[in-house]
Amino acid sequence: MTAIENVTVIGLGTLGSQIAMQAAAYGHRVTAFDPNPDAFAQARGKVRSAMQMVGKGPTYPIERWDDIAAQVRLAPDLAGAAQNADLVIEVVAENVELKRKVFAELDRAAPPGALLATNSSSIPVSRIESATQRPQLCLNLHFYQPAVGIPMADIMGGTRTAPETIAAARDFLHSIQCVPLPVRKEILGFCFNNVWRAVKRQTLYMWAGGFVDFRDIDRAWMVFTGMTYGPFFLMDLVGLDVVLAIETVYFAESDDPKDAPPQALKDKVAKGELGIKSGRGFYSYPDPECARPGFLQGR
Ligand SMILES: NC(=O)c1ccc[n+]([C@@H]2O[C@H](COP(=O)([O-])OP(=O)(O)OC[C@H]3O[C@@H](n4cnc5c(N)ncnc54)[C@H](O)[C@@H]3O)[C@@H](O)[C@H]2O)c1
Known part of the structure; x- marks a missing residue:
């Protein structure tokens, strides 16, 4: 070839x-x-x-x-x-x-x-x-x-x-x-999307259930991994409609209630809060809180 x-x-x-x-x-x-x-x-x-x-x-x-x-x-x-x-x-x-x-x-x-x-x-x-x-x-x-x-x-x-x-x-x-x-054998989510998917499902669950403020999850992720952004910013970047569509596919595949996308995510998408592309998702754009000085320190 x-x-x-x-x-x-x-x-x-x-x-x-x-x-x-x-x-x-x-x-x-x-x-x-x-x-x-x-x-x-x-x-x-x-x-x-x-x-x-x-x-x-x-x-x-x-x-x-x-x-x-x-x-x-x-x-x-x-x-x-x-x-x-x-x-x-x-x-x-x-x-x-x-x-x-x-x-x-x-x-x-x-x-x-x-x-x-x-x-x-x-x-x-x-x-x-x-x-x-x-x-x-x-x-x-x-x-x-x-x-x-x-x-x-x-x-x-x-x-x-x-x-x-x-x-x-x-x-x-x-x-x-x-x-x-x-990827050696067909699997939904390929190599790293599977890992990212587990992070997404768990962080969405914690946010939708009101357990932790999503900003603190992003802060923790940034401190722990050294990355310049966390999972919630990344979901805004991907597009919350795209995130919902992908979560829906995983749910349809597994039929496991734990995989059901949270209602709070569906509500956000229905309101047109789609992330960066619509100006609002978890954060507001073009000046998201997570990119401001002092965010990481929780000030
Ligand atoms: N957004 C992400 O983070 C992401 C990440 C990895 C993979 N993907 C995958 O990439 C694909 C595209 O996602 P996206 O986010 O770029 O979508 P998008 O909506 O931003 O772009 C899709 C583009 O396809 C064009 N299009 C529609 N019909 C077409 C046709 N018949 N011929 C040529 N172009 C056509 C549209 O005009 C649009 O510009 C999807 O399969 C998605 O699963 C997306």
Whole structure:
């Protein structure tokens, strides 16, 4: 299998914009498509201010940010974006039917040897691969938010993914300064999302039950891990609607009442408190309390 040079990104929202930037920053030819022509610029603006809030920059000098963005070629449609791809990364909304439709279109448009990856947080590629004639080239390639500042990604195959596909994905991740996290056996949540998920479930339970103020959980996390932000800020960054959707998928999978997303989280989402993107989540933006001096000391 030849090395991956041409990368196509389908969907330029929160994650897709960052994946396109990361690949372009390390010399790949990146072509992208989003039906919303403003998506890339809007998402980049939000990512940049989120990076400033948490004091965590990209893995390359921030001065290169605009030049790198200019290197991402925007195609007018999906077929045009995929026609020369070695690897396509699908980053559209978390909906299995939409992803299957996009994979079927990509299968027709991309060169026969191109890898087709999904960045889905909760849908294994085994539920998408049959929409294509190339299951051996399909895989999960899951980046973390903020993808420009947390350089790691899960790799997981489907029922017929070839070992060469996994190896090529590993090499690609190394080439963009990302640590590959291979998953040996299909599991919901991949490698690290499973760990993050346990933290999320427990911290949401403590907040929703009124046991501890969420700010103190973030403080404790920051002191203990040395990170510049805690789980509640991270949920605001991801989007509380996205968090709720993912928790709902886990609950549907396990049917364990302990996995049910708390009502208080549903209420927040229903009120439009979606995190950074809506100006309010657990914290208020653009000046969240957790980024102010003295927060860590509990003053
Ligand atoms: N937000 C996160 O923290 C996060 C983290 C890891 C993985 N993911 C996964 O990444 C995927 C995208 O999430 P997001 O948060 O970036 O969503 P988002 O809503 O920010 O972006 C989705 C983008 O897809 C575009 N789109 C919709 N239909 C399309 C189509 N047919 N072709 C091309 N583009 C299309 C939309 O216009 C939008 O810009 C999901 O599968 C999600 O599970 C998200």
